[in-house]
Amino acid sequence: MMAIIKATHIIVMVTWFAGLFYLPRLFVYHAMSSDQISLDRFKIMERKLFYGIMTPGAILTIITGFWLLMGGWGFDSFWIQAKLGLVAILVVYHIWCGILVKTFKNDQNIHSHVWYRWFNEFPVLILVAVVFLVVLKPS
Numbered sequence: 001m002m003a004i005i006k007a008t009h010i011i012v013m014v015t016w017f018a019g020l021f022y023l024p025r026l027f028v029y030h031a032m033s034s035d036q037i038s039l040d041r042f043k044i045m046e047r048k049l050f051y052g053i054m055t056p057g058a059i060l061t062i063i064t065g066f067w068l069l070m071g072g073w074g075f076d077s078f079w080i081q082a083k084l085g086l087v088a089i090l091v092v093y094h095i096w097c098g099i100l101v102k103t104f105k106n107d108q109n110i111h112s113h114v115w116y117r118w119f120n121e122f123p124v125l126i127l128v129a130v131v132f133l134v135v136l137k138p139s
Contacts, residue, residue: 029042
């Protein structure tokens with residue numbers, strides 16, 4: 001059973017990260033757009049991605065992750081504590097993305113496409129760190 005939970009955790013984590021990589025890229029293009037048709041299209045895409053894919057992926061990642069913790073990994077090792085800290089940071093990033101979705105929805109964006117290009121790189125750093133922690137499991 002735990003192998004199924006672990007596989008599910010990986011699948012929903014990949015789904016969450018796909019959204020975390022793609023949504024800020026949509027923000028880049030949205031910030032560069034000026035015609036109303038494009039602006040409206042990006043608002044729809046951002047909303048559907050955030051609420052329909054990213055948020056369910058985040059919730060299921062957290063649920064399956066805690067299920068794995070309760071099933072034997074425990075909280076006492078360094079790598080788990082570090083991973084949980086990185087996941088907490090990623091949750092804050094996710095919430096920030098949701099705030100930006102609402103900012104664009106209300107036509108109140110204040111950032112340039114260049115800012116969003118940099119913003120887009122952050123989840124890559126978290127992903128690399130988490131993968132190394134899980135694979136190497138430093139004590």
